[in-house]
Amino acid sequence: MPSLPDTAKAPVPEQRKGGPVVSVRDVEHTYGGRGRGAESVTALGPVSLEIPAGEFLVLVGPSGCGKSTLLRLIAGFERASSGEVEVFGERPEPGNQAGIVFQQPRLFPWRTVGDNVGLALKYAGVPRPERAERTAELLERVGLADTAGRRIWQISGGQQQRVAIARALAGGKRLLLLDEPFAALDALTRERLQEDLRTVSAETGTTSVFVTHSVDEAVFLGTRTVVLSARPGRVALDIPIGLPRTGTGPDELRGLPEYAALRAEIGTAVRDAAR
């Protein structure tokens, strides 16, 4: 498997070592309600979470419980109505601290697949002579080696989502936020990308927050799963996933008795949360 760009392995600044990568303290979030008669929706909270470096945290919970809201708060796209969010000890600013993969890929449709990834490498400070090779490596990693020259509007939705993942990896951030990135993919592509993402996270130690509706995906990918209750989402279950991160194939992993036990426990919590 090709190695990641050096930018993806950049050292964490000295002052940030030791503390959590993400700290969410007593956070509540309410949308709207400012104008006269405007209805407000309390989407989330109160929620408190600390996410240490290297954690792969998977967020699960019923539709509308505030998962994307929590991700947007961590990304800095929204400011919490109350409570505090810190990323690497600072107030999050959009695009600064985290690489983001949305439910829908957000790409430059008129540019080629390769250009979309190459631009992310440029913004990450990778020198021009290295970009072509790095782009090829990243596209290979997400199974798009043959599509570098095609334009975004000429590839499928699933392929676009893979370009979005390659772009997030190219950014070289120490934190990745992924909002149901595999939801629109066919089962085989999804499994392949799950395996890739698991390997990438184990190799690089990148801290990740990953939203999904799939309990199996939560157990397969995570080092920890947090189940949110129905809106406004609160932490209903916070459970470590102590499965081996390397050296165990996907089938072997899914065959472990601990795997089945975790699936059952998380599945029950998700069903209870939806009631």
Ligand SMILES: Nc1ncnc2c1ncn2[C@@H]1O[C@H](COP(=O)(O)OP(=O)(O)OP(=O)(O)O)[C@@H](O)[C@H]1O
């Ligand atoms: N910009 C907004 N303005 C008003 N309400 C919003 C806004 N964004 C989200 N909401 C509401 O806040 C609640 C939480 O939304 P959010 O998108 O965080 O849920 P979610 O858990 O990600 O759901 P899903 O699993 O369906 O993606 C929902 O009731 C939603 O309708």
Ligand SMILES: [Mg+2]
């Ligand atoms: Mg969502």
